[in-house]
Amino acid sequence: MELPNHAKHLLLQLNQQRAKGFLCDVIIVVENALFRAHKNILAASSIYFKSLVLHDNLINLDTEMVNPSVFRQVLDFIYTGKLLSSTDQSSEQNFSALLTAASYLQLHDLAALCRKKLKRSGGKPLPGKPSTPGPLSRLRLNNQRLSSSTPAGPNNHYPQTPSDADQQQPDEGLRDKLSDDEMFVGSSGKNGNGGNGNSNGNLSSGGSAGEPDLGLDLSKKSPPSVGMATDALSPHSNSQESPQSASVSTTNSASLDDSSATLPGVDGCGSETVEINPSSKTSEETQNQPDGPPPPKKSRQGSRKNEWPKREATGLKSEDHDRPLVNGVIVGPKDGRSSGAGGGSGSSFTSDQSFQCKDEEEGGAGENGQDHSEESCQSDGEAAGGGGGRGGKRGGNRSANYVYRQEGFEPAFGDNLYVCIPCGKGFPSSEQLNAHVETHTEDELYIKEEGGTFIKEEDEEEAEDLSAPVGPSNFGSEARPFKCTVCSRSYKDPATLRQHEKSHWLTRPFPCNICGKMFTQRGTMTRHMRSHLGLKPFACEECGMRFTRQYRLTEHMRVHSGEKPYECQLCGGKFTQQRNLISHLRMHTSPS
DNA sequence: CTGGGGATGGGGCCC
DNA sequence: CGGGCCCCATCCCCA
Numbered sequence: 001m002e003l004p005n006h007a008k009h010l011l012l013q014l015n016q017q018r019a020k021g022f023l024c025d026v027i028i029v030v031e032n033a034l035f036r037a038h039k040n041i042l043a044a045s046s047i048y049f050k051s052l053v054l055h056d057n058l059i060n061l062d063t064e065m066v067n068p069s070v071f072r073q074v075l076d077f078i079y080t081g082k083l084l085s086s087t088d089q090s091s092e093q094n095f096s097a098l099l100t101a102a103s104y105l106q107l108h109d110l111a112a113l114c115r116k117k118l119k120r121s122g123g124k125p126l127p128g129k130p131s132t133p134g135p136l137s138r139l140r141l142n143n144q145r146l147s148s149s150t151p152a153g154p155n156n157h158y159p160q161t162p163s164d165a166d167q168q169q170p171d172e173g174l175r176d177k178l179s180d181d182e183m184f185v186g187s188s189g190k191n192g193n194g195g196n197g198n199s200n201g202n203l204s205s206g207g208s209a210g211e212p213d214l215g216l217d218l219s220k221k222s223p224p225s226v227g228m229a230t231d232a233l234s235p236h237s238n239s240q241e242s243p244q245s246a247s248v249s250t251t252n253s254a255s256l257d258d259s260s261a262t263l264p265g266v267d268g269c270g271s272e273t274v275e276i277n278p279s280s281k282t283s284e285e286t287q288n289q290p291d292g293p294p295p296p297k298k299s300r301q302g303s304r305k306n307e308w309p310k311r312e313a314t315g316l317k318s319e320d321h322d323r324p325l326v327n328g329v330i331v332g333p334k335d336g337r338s339s340g341a342g343g344g345s346g347s348s349f350t351s352d353q354s355f356q357c358k359d360e361e362e363g364g365a366g367e368n369g370q371d372h373s374e375e376s377c378q379s380d381g382e383a384a385g386g387g388g389g390r391g392g393k394r395g396g397n398r399s400a401n402y403v404y405r406q407e408g409f410e411p412a413f414g415d416n417l418y419v420c421i422p423c424g425k426g427f428p429s430s431e432q433l434n435a436h437v438e439t440h441t442e443d444e445l446y447i448k449e450e451g452g453t454f455i456k457e458e459d460e461e462e463a464e465d466l467s468a469p470v471g472p473s474n475f476g477s478e479a480r481p482f483k484c485t486v487c488s489r490s491y492k493d494p495a496t497l498r499q500h501e502k503s504h505w506l507t508r509p510f511p512c513n514i515c516g517k518m519f520t521q522r523g524t525m526t527r528h529m530r531s532h533l534g535l536k537p538f539a540c541e542e543c544g545m546r547f548t549r550q551y552r553l554t555e556h557m558r559v560h561s562g563e564k565p566y567e568c569q570l571c572g573g574k575f576t577q578q579r580n581l582i583s584h585l586r587m588h589t590s591p592s
Numbered sequence: 593c594t595g596g597g598g599a600t601g602g603g604g605c606c607c
Numbered sequence: 608c609g610g611g612c613c614c615c616a617t618c619c620c621c622a
C-alpha cells in the first residue's frame with residue numbers, strides 16, 4: 001500500500017518548515033545573504049551539499065558561481081522540485097546563471113532543466129562558465145568566512161549586479177508567474193518511487209552514481225586526529241575582505257588537513273583551488289564530531305556541556321545591547337553604502353557589554369541576528385538578490401529565509417534573543433522559538449527582508465578618535481620602544497602598538513555581521529562569530545567535547561589528564577586552570 | 593541554602 | 608592572523 005502523495009506532502013512540510021526557519025540546521029551563505037535550510041534535504045539533493053553539510057553548519061558558496069537571487073531559486077527547486085524562472089530578468093540570463101549554479105552545486109537535474117530551457121530558447125549554456133566545475137572545484141569551502149569582510153564595503157556587491165534593486169525585482173515577478181516558467185523535475189524523479197526514502201533520488205543525480213563521499217573536511221583544524229569539522233568561520237576565515245572572495249575561502253587551507261588536496265580551479269572562473277580532503281571523513285568518521293552533542297561525558301561536566309554547540313540562551317545577559325537573534329538571517333545589506341557600523345552604533349557599544357549570543361543548536365548558526373530594528377521583517381523584496389526574508393513564504397516556495405540586517409538596528413528584545421521574524425516576538429530559547437514558529441500559519445508568513453545597510457568594516461585607518469583615556473602604564477620597560485601616546489604603555493614592535501591603540505578608539509572597526517557587536521580586533525570578531533555559529537573546531541579526543549579555541553581545548557585536556565599545574569601557595573590547593581587558582585586566591589584574600 | 597571548586601564561554605589584548 | 612593568556616561571568620556539582 002502506498003500513499004500517493006506522501007512524498008509530496010512531506011516535501012511540502014519541509015519547505016514550510018524552511019520558510020519558518022523551523023528545525024533548520026544549516027546556513028548557506030551566498031555573498032552577504034544567508035539562507036537557512038535542512039541538512040538532510042540539501043544532502044539528499046546533491047552530493048556536493050552532502051559533503052558540505054556533513055561537517056559544517058555554515059556553508060559559504062562561491063559568489064562567482066551563484067548569487068543570492070539565483071540561490072533562492074535553487075533552494076526553492078530543491079525543496080519543491082519546481083523551477084521558477086523569472087521573466088523580468090532575461091530569462092535566458094537567469095537560466096544561464098541557474099545552470100552555472102546548478103553545475104557548481106551538482107544539482108544535475110536542475111542543470112539539465114536549465115540546459116534544456118536554454119537550448120529551447122536558443123541560448124547557449126553558460127558561455128563563459130564551465131558547465132560543471134565540479135563541485136569541488138571552486139569550492140572554497142565554506143569555511144570561510146562570514147567574516148567581517150562580508151559586509152564590508154562597496155565591494156560587496158555582486159560583481160555583476162547592476163543594481164540590487166533591479167535584481168530584486170525579478171523575483172517578484174517570479175513568484176507570480178510561476179506558471180509559465182514553472183518547470184518540474186522530470187522523470188528523474190524517482191520521486192515517486194521513493195527510491196531512497198529520502199527523496200533525494202531525484203534531485204541528486206550525482207548522488208547516486210558513484211556517489212563518492214567527498215568528505216570534505218572543512219574543519220579548521222582539529223586536534224590531531226580528530227577531524228573536526230565545523231568551522232565555518234575558521235579563524236582563518238577572515239581572510240578576505242571582499243565578499244567575492246568569500247568564497248574563496250581560505251580557510252580551507254587550514255581546515256583541511258595536510259591531506260588536503262587541491263583541485264584545479266574551474267576554468268573560467270578563476271584560479272581558485274579547492275582543497276579537499278581526500279581522507280574525507282565519512283559520516284562515520286564524523287561520529288566523533290558529530291553535529292550533535294558529543295558523547296556524554298562523564299560526570300558533571302557532562303550535563304552541561306553536552307548540549308553542545310550551544311548552551312541555551314539562558315545565559316544571555318541581557319545587557320542593553322544584546323541583540324536578538326532571529327531565525328532569519330542576515331548579513332549585510334548590499335547596498336553598498338555601508339556605513340560603518342561604527343558610525344552609528346559603534347560608539348554605543350561599551351566595552352563591557354558582554355552579551356553572549358548563543359548559537360543555536362547545531363547549525364547553530366542559527367540564529368540570525370536580526371538586526372534591524374523593529375520591523376525585522378520587511379517587505380518582500382528581495383534584496384539583494386537574494387533574498388528575502390526568512391521565513392517567508394507564503395505560499396510555498398518562496399522563501400528565502402533570511403533577512404538583511406540593518407545597520408544600527410537595535411532591537412529591544414531583551415532576553416529573548418530568539419526572535420520570530422514573522423511576528424517579531426522574542427523567545428529565550430531556540431526551542432521556544434521553534435515551538436512558536438509552528439503556530440504560524442503559512443499565510444502569515446512572508447518573506448521579509450529589508451535592505452539594510454550594513455556595517456562596514458572600517459579599516460583601521462579610519463579610526464577617529466583616539467582619545468579615550470586609559471589605563472595605567474605598566475609593562476616593563478625593557479626594549480619597548482613603541483609607546484602609546486594615550487596611555488603610555490609600550491611595546492616591542494609597532495604593530496602591537498598599533499593594535500593596542502585601537503583599544504582607545506571609540507569606534508571599533510570590526511563589527512559582527514550577526515549581532516552587530518563591534519570589536520577592535522578582527523580576530524576577536526572572528527572568534528566571536530564562531531560562537532554565533534556554533535563552530536567549534538577544536539575537539540577533545542577523549543570525550544568529544546568541542547571548543548571554539550585551541551587554548552580551551554588545551555585547558556580542557558587537563559580534566560582528562562588530571563594535571564593540575566596551578567598550585568595555591570597559601571593552602572596548597574591545586575587547580576587545573578590558572579583562572580580557577582586566581583579565583584581561589586581571591587577567596588584567600590578577600591575579606592569576606 | 594550557601595559557599596567552594598570544577599569547568600566552560602566570551603572579550604580584551606599582547607606576542 | 609593565530610596563539611596565548613588574563614579577566615569576568617556563569618553554570619553545575621557537592622559538601
